[in-house]
Amino acid sequence: MELRKLLLRAGAIALTASLPLVAPAAAETSISVMRTIDTDRYDPHTSTSRATAEVMFMMGDTLVALAPDMKGIRPLLAESWKVSEDGKLYTFKLREDITFCSGKKLTAADVKATIDRWLALDKGVVKNRAGDVKEIRAVGDYVVEYELEQPYSELLYQMTQHFHTILNVDQVNKLGDDFGVKGFDGTGPYCFESWEPRNQLVMTKHDAYKWGPDFYKNTGPAKIDKVVWKIVPEDNNRVAGIQTNQGDVTQYLPYWSVDQLEANPQISVTSPPYYFWTYYVGFKITRDIVNDIEVRKALNLAVDQKAMAEGPFFGKAAPAYAYTHSGTLDYASDLIDESLFGYDPEKAAAILDADGWKMGDDGFRVKDGKKLELVAYSFSNIWRQVMEALQGDLRKIGVDLKVEVFDATVIWGKLKTQDFDLYTMSYPYVSAGDALNLYFPSANMPTPNRMNWDNAQTDQWLKEGRGALTDADRAAAYGKVQKQVHDAVVWIPIVHEPMFVAAGPRLKPVEAHGIYGAGLYKGLSLELK
Amino acid sequence: MLRHITKRLFVSIPVLFGVLFIGFMLMQVVPTDPATVLAGPTASAADIEAIRESMGLNEPVIVQFGIYLSRVLQGDLGRSMISNSAVVDELANTVGPTIELMAASLIWAIPLGILFGTLAAVRRGKISDRIIMAASVAGVSMPIFWFGLVLIQYVGFKWQLLPFQGRAGPLWTIEGIRHIILPAITLGGVFIGPVARMTRTSLLEVLNSDFVRTARAKGVSERVIVMKHALRNSLIPVVTLIGLQIGFLLGGAVVTETMFAWPGVGRLAVGAIVSADYALSQGAILVLAISFIAVNIIVDLLYAVLDPRLRTS
Numbered sequence: 001m002e003l004r005k006l007l008l009r010a011g012a013i014a015l016t017a018s019l020p021l022v023a024p025a026a027a028e029t030s031i032s033v034m035r036t037i038d039t040d041r042y043d044p045h046t047s048t049s050r051a052t053a054e055v056m057f058m059m060g061d062t063l064v065a066l067a068p069d070m071k072g073i074r075p076l077l078a079e080s081w082k083v084s085e086d087g088k089l090y091t092f093k094l095r096e097d098i099t100f101c102s103g104k105k106l107t108a109a110d111v112k113a114t115i116d117r118w119l120a121l122d123k124g125v126v127k128n129r130a131g132d133v134k135e136i137r138a139v140g141d142y143v144v145e146y147e148l149e150q151p152y153s154e155l156l157y158q159m160t161q162h163f164h165t166i167l168n169v170d171q172v173n174k175l176g177d178d179f180g181v182k183g184f185d186g187t188g189p190y191c192f193e194s195w196e197p198r199n200q201l202v203m204t205k206h207d208a209y210k211w212g213p214d215f216y217k218n219t220g221p222a223k224i225d226k227v228v229w230k231i232v233p234e235d236n237n238r239v240a241g242i243q244t245n246q247g248d249v250t251q252y253l254p255y256w257s258v259d260q261l262e263a264n265p266q267i268s269v270t271s272p273p274y275y276f277w278t279y280y281v282g283f284k285i286t287r288d289i290v291n292d293i294e295v296r297k298a299l300n301l302a303v304d305q306k307a308m309a310e311g312p313f314f315g316k317a318a319p320a321y322a323y324t325h326s327g328t329l330d331y332a333s334d335l336i337d338e339s340l341f342g343y344d345p346e347k348a349a350a351i352l353d354a355d356g357w358k359m360g361d362d363g364f365r366v367k368d369g370k371k372l373e374l375v376a377y378s379f380s381n382i383w384r385q386v387m388e389a390l391q392g393d394l395r396k397i398g399v400d401l402k403v404e405v406f407d408a409t410v411i412w413g414k415l416k417t418q419d420f421d422l423y424t425m426s427y428p429y430v431s432a433g434d435a436l437n438l439y440f441p442s443a444n445m446p447t448p449n450r451m452n453w454d455n456a457q458t459d460q461w462l463k464e465g466r467g468a469l470t471d472a473d474r475a476a477a478y479g480k481v482q483k484q485v486h487d488a489v490v491w492i493p494i495v496h497e498p499m500f501v502a503a504g505p506r507l508k509p510v511e512a513h514g515i516y517g518a519g520l521y522k523g524l525s526l527e528l529k
Numbered sequence: 530m531l532r533h534i535t536k537r538l539f540v541s542i543p544v545l546f547g548v549l550f551i552g553f554m555l556m557q558v559v560p561t562d563p564a565t566v567l568a569g570p571t572a573s574a575a576d577i578e579a580i581r582e583s584m585g586l587n588e589p590v591i592v593q594f595g596i597y598l599s600r601v602l603q604g605d606l607g608r609s610m611i612s613n614s615a616v617v618d619e620l621a622n623t624v625g626p627t628i629e630l631m632a633a634s635l636i637w638a639i640p641l642g643i644l645f646g647t648l649a650a651v652r653r654g655k656i657s658d659r660i661i662m663a664a665s666v667a668g669v670s671m672p673i674f675w676f677g678l679v680l681i682q683y684v685g686f687k688w689q690l691l692p693f694q695g696r697a698g699p700l701w702t703i704e705g706i707r708h709i710i711l712p713a714i715t716l717g718g719v720f721i722g723p724v725a726r727m728t729r730t731s732l733l734e735v736l737n738s739d740f741v742r743t744a745r746a747k748g749v750s751e752r753v754i755v756m757k758h759a760l761r762n763s764l765i766p767v768v769t770l771i772g773l774q775i776g777f778l779l780g781g782a783v784v785t786e787t788m789f790a791w792p793g794v795g796r797l798a799v800g801a802i803v804s805a806d807y808a809l810s811q812g813a814i815l816v817l818a819i820s821f822i823a824v825n826i827i828v829d830l831l832y833a834v835l836d837p838r839l840r841t842s
Contacts, residue, residue, distance in 0.1 A: 034694075040610075040804065046580075048572050123583050125576040181614065196622065197614070198800035199792040200695075231800075232694060232790045236678055240686035246694045407803070412565035416574075447574050 029225035031507065031526065034232040034247035038198045043180035044165040045118040048125055050428070053162040054518035055229065059101075059203060060165035060186030063092055063111065063144075064156055065213035065522075066515050070274040070430060071329050073156045074213050077106065077166060077187065078144075087151030087469045088134075094142040099208050100168045101191035108138035113169035115146075128437070129158040151467040153474040154437070157329070157430050161516060187211075189222040189522050201229040216511070216524040223527040242504045243267060249510060249526065251501045251519035255314035261502050268509035269502050275514030276325045277497040278435075279317075279383075279426040281376070281390065283490050286452040289374060290421045294355040296489040300341050301348035302397045303390055309495045312385035316500070320493035322486065329431035330465075332479035336486045341493055349397045357398070365398035373400040376422035377414050380407045383424045386494060415450060423450055426497060428517045433465055433478045440485055451490045458484060505529075537829060541822045545815070549601060552814040553594050556807050562586075563610055563805035597811070606815070607808035609801075616812035620794060624816060626696050627782055627793035630716060633700070633709050634778065638717030639724060639771060643760075646728025646767075651755055653733060661725060668722030673781045677715040677788045684711060695790045712789040716781050720774060727770045731763035738762075764835050772828035776821050 039051035044060065065076040078092035098106040115136045118124050131152035137145040148155070158164065168185035175183050184192040189212060190203035205222045212219035230247065232238050235254040241247035243264060253261065253269075261267045283290040283299075290296060305319035321338040324331055357365040357372055365372040374394075378387045387403045394401045401422075406414050415423055427448075429435040438444070441462055442454040458481055465477035501512040501519040508529055513521035520526065564580035565572075581587055588596075600607055606616035649661040685693035693711050697704040735741065736759050744754050783795035790796075798813035800806075 037803070038800070123580050125572045125580075127576075128573075196792065197609070197619070198797060230695060230790060233796075234788045234790070237681060237694060237788060237790060240681055241694050244686055244689055246685075246692055410559060413559075413562040416562065416565065444573055447577070448572070 029528070030228065031224050031226070031248035031528075032228040032230050032246075033520065034230050034238045034241055034250040034252065036231070036233050036238075036252045038201075038231050041180040042184050042192070042195070042201075044162045044167070045121050045124045046180075048163075050517045053516045054520060055201060055203075056162035056165045056186075057188070057515070057518050057521050058190045058227070058523040059184055059188040059192055060162070060167070061098075061188050061211070062160055062162070062164045062166065063094075064159050065215075066157065066160035066430065067213075067215050068273050068511075068513055070276065070327065070514055073160065074215060076211065076213055077111075081156075085469070087153070087467070088148045090146040090148075090155065092144040092146065094144065095211055096142055098187050098211055100171075100185045100187050101206050102168060102171065102185045103208075104168055104170075104185070106166065106187055107141040108144045109141075110168060111144045111166055112136040112138045114165075114167045117167070117169055117172065118163070126163055129161065129163050131155050131158070151469060153466055153468040153471075154431065154433050157434065160430065162518075189220055189524055190227055193226075198231055200231065203227050203229075212522055212524045216522065218524050218527075220524065222524055224523075227523065227526070242502050245504055245506060248504045248507050249501065249520070251499055251512070253500050253502055255312075255316045258314070258316055258500050261500075266505040267502055268507070269500050270509050270512045271499055271501070272512040272514035272519065274325070274327045275497070275499045275517075276328055276430065276435075277426060277428045277499070277517050278320055278324060279386070279424070279494040279497060280320070280323065281387075281492040281494060282423050282425060282451050283492075284418065284421055284423070284450060284452055285488075285490055286418075287421045289370075289372065292355065293488060294351055295357070295372075297340065298348040298351040298355070298397065299394060299399065300489050300492050301344045301351070302393050302399070303492050303494075304343045304393055305341070305494055306343065308386055308389050311389060312382050313495055313498075316498045317495035318498070320496050323482070323491055323493055324429065324432050324435050325496050328429070328435070329433070330475045330478045331432050332475070332482040335479050335483040340486065340489055345393070345396055352397060359398050363395075363398060364400045371400060372398060373402070374421040375419070376401055376403045376424070377411065377420040378403055378405050378424040379411050380405045387424065390492075416447060418446065418452075422492075425450070430515070432482060433474065436478055436481050436485070437462055437466065440481060453485065453488075453490055455484070534826060534829065537826055541826075544822060545818060548815060548818040549598065549811070550594070552811045553597060553807075554590075556805075556810055557590050557593075563807060597808075601815075606812040609809045610806045616808050619797065619809060620812055620816050623792055623794040623797045626791060627786070627795060629696075629700055630709065630712055630782060630785070630791060630793055631775070631778060633713035634717035634720065635771075635775075637713070638720040642721040642724025643728050643764075643767065645721065645725040647732060647755065647760060649725065649729040650732035650736065651751075653729075658729075662729070665722035665725045668719060669726070671719060673715060673719055673784045674788060676718050677711075677785060680711050680715055681788070693789055696792055712785050712791050715788070716778060716785045719781060720778065723770060723774055724767060727767050728763065731766045732759055735759045735763040761835060765832060768828055768831045768835065772824050775824045779817055779820060 037051055039049050040047055042052060042055055044056050061077050063076060063078040065074045067074050077094055077098060079095045081090060081092045083090055094106065094108060100106060115130060115133065118130060119127055119133060132149040134147045134149045139145055166187060171183065171185040172179045181195065189206055189209045191206045193202040193204050195201045205225050207221055209220035209222065232241060232247065238247060238250050238252060239254065239257040242250055258269065262269045283296055285291050309315065309317040309319045321341040322336050326333060352365055357367045360366045376387060384405050391401045391403055439449055440453050440458050441449065442459055445452050445454060461477050461481045465474050468474035468477055499512060499514060499519050501510045503510050506528055508527045510520065511525035512519045515521055564577045564586060597607065608615055609619055645661045649658040652658045681693045684690050691710050692708050695708065697708040699705050700709065741754055741759055744758060782793060783799055785791065786793040786796035787799060794813055794816055798810065801809035801813055
């Protein structure tokens, strides 16, 4: 009898609960952004992850902004700047109407304190992106002198990245270890409200904000009162969620869903004009076999990037025939021999034949009694399918590739070893120089220079590029490096990743930006229909 | 009985120590470097080393375990390497939603499983028995993630009847209930089959026992025999199964919570492991182990409720 009552009550509750979805009234100026993973903490100086960057851009500002063409430097916190003739002194004039979310006025002292904090922080990462700083000086309240020991031609581009977000260091010191966890005080269009790690982050509109980059139609304040960043790890859930108003915007779309969403008139899917995130397979060139440039050339020609772009990436990615996107600043199109990376298995086989690698009875090549057998360490996400395709491509020319796939918890530890011949990686960059300075300095061995590319000439050219006083000199120096490392075929470029930002039925199309893979950038184009 | 429970609690201590040790060592043997994960993909070796040093990861493993154990014994599970929040706080925030989800799953799945098992036993060999048993085999074989995806696809997306993302508040609110229905159906759905099968088997055995034959001989109605006498006597193996299944349910909660973005301890554990957050991973493992032990003790208590002989022995 009791059980029957219980079932009846449960049925009544279920019936009530299964009424059609009705958006709560309070959600009218609140939207949710769906993404797959959270970050460790919202501190721009301790994390290089995209998950950190995409929130930092919205809660904070940098001195200068990067235009959607990924080349133009635009004013942001600094209304103007000048660079000394020797390239060592940058003088920034700050806007005088900027406030942090706490209401505190932004002054030059905050800029100085922020950079000083970054450089002094034991856990601080990628400090090289600040340049070789001699001293940061606050001259009065609104002028910052940023002095370098040596010129750094990439500085303004680096200053657009989230690492250069200007902080209220008083609040940083006050919060101590809780900074970026329980609070964050920035000057961005949105303010930190709360964070439940791995679940959701809530930010609210910064009412005083009116200094957004000039390439936005709306330079502030933001048109959404509250933005909730939700962690929704499951692909299908995000795709269904964007179509049913359970999530309003996401750039984390599985490739199979893009056509489906584009066909839905309720959904807008936009892409940034330029976006630089490249997938490549690197050779550890100090290892036996792959230390032979002829082998590396052959392997490159055996790989069908187009098929990979069409397979695992559902035709959404662009095949890559160079280490960086051709739209990047200082891309040396006239110096890079893209034919080294085309698909030509016959030529690949001929190169191996000429190099003494003879086809064995088992279908694999042998030279001096040694089998052409290689080990690759790979990520487990979409890379698994890419590497399966690559394994098949190499099998056709007699190369036995063993692929060891690791998930995100393990791969980074494995990549610190010297136990592999090839490895997989994808990465964001703002310019050719940015990419080259990350991966090719000998000082960056063994990580992120996992190829063990150790070349004094490269180091010298990179130094020249970094220290160039003119755009032409910088491009020339980086051009030489590009030619050198491309000719050495130390990577197999695979694809340039596309970015798609889907906005749900409630939102207008989003003006996507390609900076560091953070499609919403400042979030100023988020607007209800 | 009290002595039995006390004994069980004492026996749990070495089990918990083993969980702590194995959980700690598992995180050590996995070639994961939290400093590398924290620093991100473009950090240099020097950046990573600085983070390692600041996190105390350069200490010998045994020293790290000693420090960890002494803290745990004082009730301090440490702080998350990621968020710097106290692990206890992070767990406290997520245990509630997981308990909610499990309760919401069990509250309908167990009665339904017993009901179906009873129906199948009473109508043994008939078409309804066959249908129930076939459905329960399908239920046992059905992967949780598949069932969840089907519910998302049809109930959530196509028909738009119920939400399928996250938790919208406590269960006494309409939105709270609406948000828990699909995850609870997903998680509970895989529970019905085993309970139904075990109930059927156990009830059939009891229905063939002497005291049931005696009752029938005395003219007691079949309904009273089943509902009042046989069912209760057949529940001990069912309760044992439920206890064991709850352990599996904890595993299922990890999948369900991930699929429905439910902020529970299962998803927390996955997130902590993926981000190489040692302290939080170990804390989550400890909570899951304690839950399993607690469920087993509760099952022991239920034996006594169901079988008076155990209360007096």
